[in-house]
Amino acid sequence: MCNRNYMIIRSIFVLLLGAVGCEKAEESEGNSGTIDFLVACSQATAGTEYGATIAAIKSNFEGETCEELKNAILASESISFPNQNIINISMFAEFTHLTSINFSGNAIYDIRALGAMKKLTLLNLGSNIIGDISYIAELTELETLQLDDNGITETQTLLAMSKLQYLDLSSNTKLGDISVVSTMPELTFLNIKNTSIENVLAVRDLEKLVNFDFSDTPLTSGQVTKTEDNCPNDTAKSQIVKTRCTNAVVTTQ
Numbered sequence: 118m119c120n121r122n123y124m125i126i127r128s129i130f131v132l133l134l135g136a137v138g139c140e141k142a143e144e145s146e147g148n149s150g151t152i153d154f155l156v157a158c159s160q161a162t163a164g165t166e167y168g169a170t171i172a173a174i175k176s177n178f179e180g181e182t183c184e185e186l187k188n189a190i191l192a193s194e195s196i197s198f199p200n201q202n203i204i205n206i207s208m209f210a211e212f213t214h215l216t217s218i219n220f221s222g223n224a225i226y227d228i229r230a231l232g233a234m235k236k237l238t239l240l241n242l243g244s245n246i247i248g249d250i251s252y253i254a255e256l257t258e259l260e261t262l263q264l265d266d267n268g269i270t271e272t273q274t275l276l277a278m279s280k281l282q283y284l285d286l287s288s289n290t291k292l293g294d295i296s297v298v299s300t301m302p303e304l305t306f307l308n309i310k311n312t313s314i315e316n317v318l319a320v321r322d323l324e325k326l327v328n329f330d331f332s333d334t335p336l337t338s339g340q341v342t343k344t345e346d347n348c349p350n351d352t353a354k355s356q357i358v359k360t361r362c363t364n365a366v367v368t369t370q
Contacts, residue, residue, distance in 0.1 A: 158183035
């Protein structure tokens with residue numbers, strides 16, 4: 118509960134920042150939502166959007182100067198800053214070499230800086246305040262994508278992500294459609310818990326799907342039935358969606 122209250126406070130803080138403006142940041146970023154790392158680092162002070170991000174970097178990488186921190190990130194293929202009070206990630210745009218990013222549990226609302234990171238195979242943005250995911254549409258190398266607990270309302274942006282194996286969309290309470298997963302033949306894990314999704318028939322042809330959490334959804338197309346069998350092999354494919362097999366199956370009738 119405390120963490121959730123914190124997130125609400127951070128959300129309000131973000132709105133206030135938008136209202137009063139951060140003139141230097143706006144001048145540097147323009148309309149692109151990105152900023153040169155060294156510029157952002159030089160502007161970072163305690164209590165600012167950049168300040169929290171640079172503080173997180175310093176706690177995870179060796180280096181004191183902005184140049185040293187930049188070189189440390191360039192030398193790494195992975196960055197992980199969960200629960201670090203981060204709001205602004207615009208200074209990461211130039212690090213297109215990265216293959217793994219974890220920004221979960223922060224207060225990030227703008228992810229356009231990730232748009233050019235086409236080498237990413239893992240991206241964890243869970244528990245932020247993200248609504249627009251269109252900026253990551255071209256990250257077609259992704260195998261793991263965690264977008265749980267945000268403000269996402271559509272997933273068609275993910276249409277080209279045919280290599281996805283792990284997709285978490287849970288707790289996006291206004292999300293009502295997952296038809297896009299029909300284009301993800303490699304999926305083995307899908308979580309849509311606590312969403313507004315009513316139709317799960319798009320997953321019925323996902324041959325590799327073995328972990329599927331659809332609890333706390335208002336399913337109307339597809340019948341949830343209890344079974345003690347562990348996804349019996351003799352069940353016709355047209356009648357079953359592979360799920361958390363020890364708990365339930367979803368029929369298409």
